[in-house]
Amino acid sequence: MTDNNRQWKTLDKDLGRIGHLEYAAHYIARPMVGLGIALAFLVLAGLGAGLLFGAGQSNMIVVAAAIVGAYMALNIGANDVANNMGPAVGANALTLGGAIVIAAICESAGALLAGGDVVSTISKGIIDPASVQNENVFIWAMMAALISSALWVNLATWVGAPVSTTHSVVGGVMGAGIAAAGLTAVNWPSMGKIAASWVISPVLGGVIAAAFLAFIKARIIYVDDKIAAARRWVPVLIGIMAGAFTSYLAVKGLKKIVSVELDLALLIGLGAAVVFWAISVPLIRRQSEGMENRNKSLKALFAIPLVISAALLSFAHGANDVANAVGPLAAIVHAGEFGGFAGEVNIPMWVMVIGAFGISFGLMLFGPKLIRMVGGQITKLNPMRAYCVALSAAITVIVASWLGLPVSSTHIAVGGVFGVGFFREWHAEKRARESRSRRHPGKRIAPEERRRRKLVRRSHFLTIVAAWIITVPAAALLSGVIFVVLNALFV
Structure with missing residues (x-):
């Protein structure tokens, strides 16, 4: 060389x-x-809050609360929104970038256009305002609740566990209330209902999602003429989706515009179901012309309804959950501005703006990790399975509202993913057992082979369930410690 x-x-x-x-x-x-x-974004949130208040101690407290509230909103976007968009991304109905854009727009629109203008600052009656007589103690209790819930959701996102931000706030308020006024300050019957929702939300969401998947398999997938069956039943499923989401939005997402009782919402939903069924019949017939009699063709018929349902879920989430998350911030602003506290206060528009934009930034910057996990790492999803998850989320909220049960949208959506996965596992095992009994009567499957055929990743399942169980007590403990520190330093 x-x-x-x-x-x-x-x-x-x-x-x-x-x-x-x-x-x-x-x-x-x-x-x-x-x-x-x-x-x-945190700096801008603090500066914006500072411009709205005069000089003094209240101004500095509100600025600090706005920064923490913005931090909480970022964490909501990184964690909570993944539950709405994850199934659509996992089913390849949306790209990750497309899902982030749609979710950011719909979440912000839901928060700003239809977000509740009145929020229970004590997280739906978790603690009694009368038990916290000192205004400064109340402010630092709300600050501790906000800090602890934001830190807990941040930790859960880092671990890869989708948790309920509303439950985190509830735990934070409860812990601060106990630290400030003792165990008697807590409304334990309300806490009992919330604890029951830990089980009811995911189980109900999973059962409904599995039931719809069983229906699709029996009526569409495992029939001789799949396209003809799809032409008959897909418009029915679209009508059910339209009715469920119309009722969902009427009950949960339009409080600022008009107050709708559940009975009226169900009637409106029924009307929407009939209208959208009639519209979708010719559309599905036209779309299915020339399609091969294969499952791949069926997936294409469910893709657009799935994208629409994911967008509607994001809108409803922004309208309903953002107000709960910024409730402690609204309480601090009210106390700083009027020198007192109340069980319910109006949410200033700038607080909702922090919540809406914080969710969008959090989703775009830190959300992809949980979107991928919910959409593809718990169980394998396609448009039909993901559609069942979205449909179960809307229906479960309606059923829970009818029963008067507090439920978590996070637990419902992820429970729906688990329900679909476990049903697939059971159904595959059933078909394999029937096939084996015909070909090799009496033959048994080795335990190693049985474990290999599991269609739900048990590691993710155990991690998520553990995070759900400890969310309220962990946020409460963290909030109590933070309150003691803040109270010692500033009160």
Whole structure:
């Protein structure tokens, strides 16, 4: 090899090393960009709050609360919104980028256009305002609740567990209330209902999602003429979706515009179901023309309804859950502005703006991790299975409202994913057992082979369930400690 060739080879190696170094630097810097944008948003939230209040101690408290509230909103976007968009992404009905854009728009629209203008600052009666007579103690209790719930949701996102942000706030308020006024300050019957919802929400969501998947398998997938069956039943499922979401939005998402009772909401939903069924019949017939008699064709028929249902879920989530999450911030603003506290207060528009934009930034910067986990790492989803999850979420909320039960949208959606996965597991095992009994009567499957055929990842299942169980007590304990520290420093 000549000296000239050796020099060129050495130069190529050096350039390769430089290229690897640049790639590594770019890979390391990517998370820092997200953190930088998030930090800038927190600073802007604090500056905006400071401009709305005069000088004094109340101003500094509200500024600090606005920063913490913005931090909470970022965490809601990173964790909670994944439950609405994850199934659609996992089913390949939406790209990750498309899901983030749709969710950001719909969540913000739900929060700003239809978000409740009155919120129970004590998280639906968890503690009695009369038990906390001192205004400063009340403010620091709400601050502790806000900080603890935000930290807990942040930790859950980092671990990869979708948790209920509303339950985190409830736990934070309960812990601060106990630290401030003792166990008697807590409304234990309300806490009992919330504890019951830990079980009711995911189980009900899972059962309804599994029931719809069983119906689709029996009436559409496992029939000779799949396309003809789809033409008959897909419009019916679209009508059910339209009716469920119309009732859902009427009950949960339109409180600022008009107050609708559940009976009237169900009647409106029934009307919407009939209208959308009639509209979708010719559309599905036209879309299915020329399709092959295969499951792949069926997936295409469910893709657009799935995207629409995911967008509606995000709108309803923004309308309903953002107000709960910024409730403690609204309480602090009310106390700082009027020098007192109340069980219910109006949410200022700038507080809702912090919630709406914080959710959007949190989703775009930190949401992809949980979207991928919910959509593809618990169980394998396709448009039909994901559609069952979205449909179960809306119907479960309606059923829970009718029964008067507090439920978590997070638990319902993830419970629906579990329900679909466990039903697939049971159904596959049943078909394999029937096939085996025909071909090899008396033959048994080895335990190793049985474990290999599991269609729900048990590690994710156990992690998520454990996070659900400890959310309220963990947030309560953390909030109590933070309140004691804040009370010692500032009261």
